[in-house]
Amino acid sequence: MKANEQYCTFSLAGLHFGIPVEQVQEVIRPQDMTPVPLAPSVISGLINLRGQIVTAMDLRRRLGLPARPADKPPMNIVVRNDDSALSFLVDAIGDVIEVTAETFEEPPDTLTGEARELILGAHKLDGRLLLVLDTARTMALQPA
Amino acid sequence: MNEIDEVVGEFLVESYENLDLLDRDLLLLEGDPRSATTLASVFRTIHTIKGTCGFLGFAKLESVTHVGENLLSKLRDGVFVLDATITNELLAMVDVVRGILGQIETTGEEGDGDYSALVGRLAALAEGQPLAALDEGQPLAGPAEDQPVAAPAEDQPVAPAEDQPPAAPARGQRRGGATKGRARTPAGAVPAGAGAGPTPVPDTVTPADDDGEPAAAALPRLGELLVSVGAVSPDDIRTVLTAQAEGDPRRVGELLVDRGAATQAEVGLALRAQLAEAATVPDSRSNRPDSTIRVDVGLLDRLMTLVGELVLARNQVLAHSSTASDRALVAASQRLNQITTELQEGVMKTRMQPIGTIWGKFPRVVRDLSVTCGKQVRIEMQGADTELDKTIIEAIKDPMTHLVRNSVDHGIESPEARTAAGKPAEGRLLLRSFHEGGQVIIEITDDGGGIDGGRVRAKAVERGLLTPEQAERMSDREALNLIFLPGFSTATAVTNVSGRGVGMDVVKTNIERIGGSIDLQSWPGEGTTLRVKIPLTLAIIPALIVRCGGSRYAIPQVNLLELVGLDGDQVATAIESLHGAAVYRLRGQLLPLVYLRSHFGLEPAPEGDGLNIVVLAADGRRFGLVVDGVHDTEEIVVKPLGVHLKGISAFAGATIMGDGRVALILDTLGLAQRAGIVGETRDRALDHATTETTVSAAHDGQVVLLAEAGGSRIAIPLAKVDRLEEFPASAVERAGHREVVQYRGQILPLVRVGPLLSLFGGEPVEPETISVIVYREANRAIGLVVDRIVDIIEQSLTVDALTRAPGMDGSIVVGERVTDLLDVRHVVEAAALDIYDPAEAAP
Numbered sequence: 001m002k003a004n005e006q007y008c009t010f011s012l013a014g015l016h017f018g019i020p021v022e023q024v025q026e027v028i029r030p031q032d033m034t035p036v037p038l039a040p041s042v043i044s045g046l047i048n049l050r051g052q053i054v055t056a057m058d059l060r061r062r063l064g065l066p067a068r069p070a071d072k073p074p075m076n077i078v079v080r081n082d083d084s085a086l087s088f089l090v091d092a093i094g095d096v097i098e099v100t101a102e103t104f105e106e107p108p109d110t111l112t113g114e115a116r117e118l119i120l121g122a123h124k125l126d127g128r129l130l131l132v133l134d135t136a137r138t139m140a141l142q143p144a
Numbered sequence: 145m146n147e148i149d150e151v152v153g154e155f156l157v158e159s160y161e162n163l164d165l166l167d168r169d170l171l172l173l174e175g176d177p178r179s180a181t182t183l184a185s186v187f188r189t190i191h192t193i194k195g196t197c198g199f200l201g202f203a204k205l206e207s208v209t210h211v212g213e214n215l216l217s218k219l220r221d222g223v224f225v226l227d228a229t230i231t232n233e234l235l236a237m238v239d240v241v242r243g244i245l246g247q248i249e250t251t252g253e254e255g256d257g258d259y260s261a262l263v264g265r266l267a268a269l270a271e272g273q274p275l276a277a278l279d280e281g282q283p284l285a286g287p288a289e290d291q292p293v294a295a296p297a298e299d300q301p302v303a304p305a306e307d308q309p310p311a312a313p314a315r316g317q318r319r320g321g322a323t324k325g326r327a328r329t330p331a332g333a334v335p336a337g338a339g340a341g342p343t344p345v346p347d348t349v350t351p352a353d354d355d356g357e358p359a360a361a362a363l364p365r366l367g368e369l370l371v372s373v374g375a376v377s378p379d380d381i382r383t384v385l386t387a388q389a390e391g392d393p394r395r396v397g398e399l400l401v402d403r404g405a406a407t408q409a410e411v412g413l414a415l416r417a418q419l420a421e422a423a424t425v426p427d428s429r430s431n432r433p434d435s436t437i438r439v440d441v442g443l444l445d446r447l448m449t450l451v452g453e454l455v456l457a458r459n460q461v462l463a464h465s466s467t468a469s470d471r472a473l474v475a476a477s478q479r480l481n482q483i484t485t486e487l488q489e490g491v492m493k494t495r496m497q498p499i500g501t502i503w504g505k506f507p508r509v510v511r512d513l514s515v516t517c518g519k520q521v522r523i524e525m526q527g528a529d530t531e532l533d534k535t536i537i538e539a540i541k542d543p544m545t546h547l548v549r550n551s552v553d554h555g556i557e558s559p560e561a562r563t564a565a566g567k568p569a570e571g572r573l574l575l576r577s578f579h580e581g582g583q584v585i586i587e588i589t590d591d592g593g594g595i596d597g598g599r600v601r602a603k604a605v606e607r608g609l610l611t612p613e614q615a616e617r618m619s620d621r622e623a624l625n626l627i628f629l630p631g632f633s634t635a636t637a638v639t640n641v642s643g644r645g646v647g648m649d650v651v652k653t654n655i656e657r658i659g660g661s662i663d664l665q666s667w668p669g670e671g672t673t674l675r676v677k678i679p680l681t682l683a684i685i686p687a688l689i690v691r692c693g694g695s696r697y698a699i700p701q702v703n704l705l706e707l708v709g710l711d712g713d714q715v716a717t718a719i720e721s722l723h724g725a726a727v728y729r730l731r732g733q734l735l736p737l738v739y740l741r742s743h744f745g746l747e748p749a750p751e752g753d754g755l756n757i758v759v760l761a762a763d764g765r766r767f768g769l770v771v772d773g774v775h776d777t778e779e780i781v782v783k784p785l786g787v788h789l790k791g792i793s794a795f796a797g798a799t800i801m802g803d804g805r806v807a808l809i810l811d812t813l814g815l816a817q818r819a820g821i822v823g824e825t826r827d828r829a830l831d832h833a834t835t836e837t838t839v840s841a842a843h844d845g846q847v848v849l850l851a852e853a854g855g856s857r858i859a860i861p862l863a864k865v866d867r868l869e870e871f872p873a874s875a876v877e878r879a880g881h882r883e884v885v886q887y888r889g890q891i892l893p894l895v896r897v898g899p900l901l902s903l904f905g906g907e908p909v910e911p912e913t914i915s916v917i918v919y920r921e922a923n924r925a926i927g928l929v930v931d932r933i934v935d936i937i938e939q940s941l942t943v944d945a946l947t948r949a950p951g952m953d954g955s956i957v958v959g960e961r962v963t964d965l966l967d968v969r970h971v972v973e974a975a976a977l978d979i980y981d982p983a984e985a986a987p
Contacts, residue, residue, distance in 0.1 A: 034695060034806040037744030038792050046785075046798055046806040051453030053798045053806055055786035084787050141788050 004101075007123075009094035009130060010077060013065040016094065016130050018123070023135045025080045027093050030073035031056075040141060044089055047076065054078060056087040062138060064114045079135055086139050099123045099130065155196050156249050157438075159241070162189045166238050167508040170231055177219075177226040187216045193241065204254045205244045211263050212237045215270035223388065224269075233265050235508070369414040370406055380405040441534065444494050451484075451491045452781045452800065458484040459802050492684065493531075499577050499586065500528030502541045506548050510573060513552045520559050520570040521552050527577035532584055536678055539658045540586075543651040547588050547674055548573070550648070555592035555672050565669065567591065579680075586676040595666040597623040604629075624664050628652040656813075659685070659702040687780045687799075687809065690758060691773035693746040696807040698780050698799055699758060703812035705766060707774055708757040715755045717870060722936045728757060728768055732866060734936070735759065738819040739770045743794070762816035769815070778802075782809060794818055850934040850963065851917060853897040857934065857963040866920040868933055870913045885916070885927065892918065894927040895971060919968060926972060 007018030008027070033045040033056060042061040047054050056076065060068050068074060074089035103123040107116065118138050123130040169186045173179060194209035212234060219226055240259055247255035367381035384399040397411035458480055465477035507523050514521040532540075556562075556571030563569050576587040597620035604610040604626050615623070628648050655662050660678035679685060679702060687698035708730065710718050719737065720727050726737040737757065741748055749772055757768040780799040789795065793814030801807050815821075848859040849868075875885050876894065883894040894916065916927040 032805050034798075034808065036789055036792070036795070036808060037693075037746070038794055039789055043788055046789075046808070048456075048800050048804055048806050051449050051456065051800065053783045053785070053800065055788050057788070086786065086788075 004098055006096055006098050007130065007132070008077065008096050010075070010088075010090040011092045011094060012059055012063065012090055013068075015065075016128055017059075017090075017133050018097070018099075018130045019077070019079065019088075019133050019135050021096055023079050023081075025078040025085060028076045028078065028087075031076055031087075042141065044074075047087060049078065049085070049087070052085065054085050054087050056089050057139075057141075058089045059138070060089075060091075062114070063118060079139065081136060081139050084139075088138070097125075097130070099125070104132075152200060152248065152252070155200060156245055159193050159196070159245055162193055163238055163242050163245075164504055165189055167235070168504055170234055170238070171507045171511060173226050174228070174231045178222075180220075183216070183220045187213065187220050190216055202244070202248065202254050204257070204259060205241065205248075207263055208237060208240055208244070208259050208266075211266040211270060215266050218270055221388075230269055233262070233269060235512075236262055237266060370400070370410065375407075375410040375414070376400060376405045439494070441495075444491070447491050448495070448781075451488050454484050455488060456800060456802070456804055460804070492533075495534050496531035497534050497537050498529045498531050499537065499584075500525070502537060502544055503528050503575055506545075506575065509545065509548060510552055513549055514556075514571075517553055518558060519552065519556055521556055521573055522570050523573045523575065525575045528575075530577040530579065530584055532678070532680060536658055536680075539654065540660075540676070540678060543654045543676075544586070544588075546651050547676075548575075551588055551590040551592070551672070551674075555590035557593045561593070565593075580677075583677050583679055586678070587673055588676075589671060589673045591671040594668040594670055594672050595624055595627070595664070596668050597666075600624060600626050621665075624666055627664065628662070659700060684779055684781050686777055688758065688777050689775040689801075689807070690740075690756070690769075690771040691775060692740045692771045693744065696775065696801065696805075697740075697771075698778075698807050698809045699760070699769075699812065700796070700809065701777060703760045703762065705759040705761050708759060708768065709774075710755040710757070712754050719755070720868070720933075720936070727936070729867065730759065730766075730768070733766075735766055735768045736819075736821055737768045737770055738815065738821065741770075741772070743815070743819060760812045760816075762813045762821060765816065765821055767816055767819070767821045769810075780807075780809070848965070849917065849936050851897075851915070851930040852932045852934060853930040858897065858930070858966045859963045860917060860919070860928070860966050860968060862936060866918040866925060869916045869918055869927070871916060872913050876914065883929075887918070887925075887927070890925075892916075892925055892927045894929050896929045897966070897971060898929075898931060928968070928971070 006021045008021045008024045009016055009018045011017070028049070031047040031049075033047055035045040036043060039045075042057055044056045044058045047056050058068070058074070060066065068089075068091065072091065074091065075093050076087040077090055077093070078085055078087045080086075103125065104121055105124060106121045107119050111119065118134050120132040120134050122132065166186060166189050169182050169189070173182045173186060176182065190209050190213045194206055194213055197205040197209065215230065215234070218224055219230070224230070240257075240262055243257065244254050247253065247257075367376075367385070370376045371378050371381060380400060380403070384403065384405070387399060388395075397406075397415065400406040401408050401411060458477075461477045462481060465474050468474060503525055506525075510521050510523045551573055552571075556573065557565070559569035562571065572591045574587070574589040576585075576589070578585055600623045601610070601615040601618065604623075605612050605615050609626065609629055610618070618626075628651075652662050655676055655678065658678060660676060662677075663675045664672065665675070666672040686701040688701060688704055690697050690699060708728070718728060720729070722734065722736075726739070727734045728737055729735070735757075739748070756771050756774050758771055758774065759766060759768050778801075780801075782797045783799060784790075784797050785792075785795060794811055796809045796811035796814070798806050798808050849862050849865050850857060850859055852858070869887070871885050871887075876883050877885065879891065879893075883896070884891045885894060886892070894914075914929050915931065915933050916929055917933070918925050919928050
């Protein structure tokens with residue numbers, strides 16, 4: 001872990017998450033979504049990102065969190081990995097914050113399930129925890 | 145693997161292109177050995193390769209091209225005329241060069257292949273045979289090398305100077321290559337007198353004499369220049385050329401100086417003038433590279449994406465401006481509209497390539513193959529400039545090559561057979577390409593023996609692909625298309641070229657994969673035409689937009705056969721169930737239905753609405769896709785799906801609609817496979833070709849209609865069943881002693897099956913509607929009235945003849961129930977109907 005790292009933060013079902021800013025291509029407002037039948041359930045659909053068709057992944061589902069209320073349209077965090085882009089659907093976008101390695105701690109053993117695989121650990125911030133997501137693992141999805 | 149640096153990479157790309165050109169030019173030259181322009185082009189190509197590889201330090205490549213160049217210079221100077229032997233060796237050289245280039249590409253090194261034999265043969269050919277008589281040790285080329293005036297011509301790549309130093313072959317020979325080569329391949333090095341070797345041409349005086357070749361097309365020759373400046377007389381030149389033709393290895397300039405006909409200074413001046421001329425001689429081919437540049441395909445793809453984006457932005461602007469009152473804005477958006485459209489077309493064109501880029505190698509393929517097969521084949525091409533998208537060009541390259549090889553190997557007969565059949569010994573293979581209705585048609589026509597439908601049938605039976613009965617019933621055209629089945633080949637002999645029975649099915653699959661189709665027509669004794677239809681591009685395709693469960697989907701037009709719309713009240717009767725599978729009768733044939741909603745796990749559409757059936761073709765089979773609604777046809781830009789969705793075979797990609805939303809593109813084949821319409825393997829491929837046969841063979845027990853009549857189950861061969869209808873009981877009228885109904889403007893006599901079979905005594909209860917099986921025989925229809933239509937099944941039926949009874953052909957077991965197989969003929973006769981009597985049949 002580098003000494004100082006900048007995270008793009010977002011919230012999901014009351015939890016605070018962060019992914020390294022350099023992995024984020026852009027953050028965009030709720031988009032028209034085209035659902036894809038037969039797709040894995042974590043795939044919410046397709047969005048049109050300036051002519052490029054990007055798959056949108058529901059992070060709540062990915063992390064096994066309760067479903068998002070229907071009246072709250074999700075924000076998109078477009079992340080890029082090698083050649084493919086993927087949009088993470090999140091509840092709300094937070095600030096970009098800078099953290100130091102000292103505040104980081106590995107997840108406790110009591111964290112189990114799918115989330116255990118995807119959460120690298122947490123930064124202990126004032127009054128809250130910033131959960132660090134493993135972007136590559138989250139993007140990679142075993143074919144359903 | 146060594147990393148190939150940029151210069152070498154460039155060199156490879158350029159050289160591959162040059163080699164393709166060389167292949168073509170050499171074959172052109174074989175047809176017209178004295179064409180000065182072609183010779184100059186061939187020479188230039190080799191010279192360029194030689195020059196560059198010398199510069200890059202590829203010694204082997206250089207040595208091979210060097211001897212080739214020398215041979216070519218002799219040809220160009222008219223010392224020999226190109227013949228089959230020389231062509232073979234030069235083509236062999238092209239192959240060797242290609243091989244070495246391949247080595248360089250993969251390893252960065254030239255490899256350790258030994259090419260001395262080829263070098264020797266080429267050197268021997270270049271020697272010019274009378275020259276061979278000279279002592280090898282004699283320093284033939286000494287003077288030329290020492291002469292400073294000759295130097296510019298030697299290193300000038302584009303200057304086909306009249307005389308090239310014969311030093312190189314002599315050098316190669318001194319290395320011992322020539323003698324070795326000659327020993328290995330005597331045929332290639334037979335002296336000219338034997339006829340097989342290069343033929344001396346004594347009468348080449350000036351280019352103007354060469355077949356009337358326009359002098360402007362070639363460079364002015366040294367002799368001409370000297371004559372024109374008055375330095376020498378035409379007679380001097382003639383004498384010198386004769387001496388050369390007779391084997392004097394020295395160059396024209398040299399000989400002239402030796403004879404005292406001209407001074408070294410004069411020759412030097414003339415050589416310089418020749419070089420200057422070379423720089424200005426217009427040559428269509430050499431101009432081409434200047435007007436084109438290499439562009440990375442990735443960049444073009446990116447441009448394409450951006451243009452698609454622009455189109456969407458344009459659409460939005462247009463939508464706003466249509467309601468705007470600002471005239472300037474309206475005018476500007478109109479201009480934007482026009483420019484965008486043109487830009488879109490322009491960018492699409494950048495991805496287009498003429499089909500000639502793949503045809504270019506066919507003359508060579510055909511030549512090599514016809515030599516191997518001992519045939520004479522002339523290839524002709526029409527419409528080589530027809531343009532196709534690059535991706536399509538890539539996709540059809542291999543199938544096309546296969547088809548061409550097949551035509552030469554199987555299509556065109558041996559010269560003897562052709563002569564015996566009264567045809568010219570040389571076969572003709574015609575490649576044609578043209579646009580038709582938004583598609584590109586490619587035809588491969590040979591004037592060979594054609595395909596014999598009977599032989600195809602016999603083969604299919606022999607291979608167990610058909611039963612003899614099926615084969616007999618098959619039309620010739622159907623039979624011909626059997627060759628597209630896996631494991632089929634009519635070649636009597638398996639050659640190393642084709643005939644192993646793999647191929648045509650793969651060709652068909654590959655062509656269908658890109659949305660194309662292939663059709664075959666053949667006239668025994670006259671030839672065969674293969675017609676391949678392919679879309680212009682895969683990037684932008686016409687598609688039908690349908691609606692289902694609130695989303696729009698695009699269906700590629702190529703898969704679309706027709707649309708069927710059913711009203712709400714029609715649905716209940718028109719859709720039948722075949723053992724749980726929904727079917728619709730489309731002109732008498734059962735069309736399996738796939739409900740897109742249920743396939744996608746959506747709620748079924750509300751009852752009572754109409755039904756939209758999109759009739760699609762997948763792998764030769766039809767099925768009906770039931771969707772909520774059908775919109776227009778649109779041109780859509782196909783975009784790939786992300787990695788998470790690639791595995792869903794139901795989708796071929798996605799596209800962005802005019803309103804900026806994404807729509808999925810349905811993959812017809814994938815859908816059909818998912819729905820079980822088409823097997824993963826093509827094992828059922830025969831079913832399509834033999835639909836009629838299968839059905840008419842149903843009496844042996846395959847497809848039967850189950851119905852209930854008089855409380856018992858009966859089965860009727862489906863083949864004879866025309867339609868299933870329901871009539872209100874009130875529609876039944878009486879004509880004489882018969883019951884009839886009016887049906888499609890005709891009178892349909894009815895037979896009540898239940899009472900006829902006397903299965904139950906007493907009058908059956910008269911329902912409000914009657915179910916009628918319209919049964920057709922010999923163009924007359926009768927209606928068999930049954931209580932209920934149960935099902936249509938397809939299964940192997942074993943008829944128990946013991947149960948044969950009047951009106952029954954026997955009993956069969958269907959779904960664990962004993963069912964009587966109705967003898968319709970008997971039933972009809974028993975009803976005293978006369979549909980079998982043609983005399984009375986006329987209405």
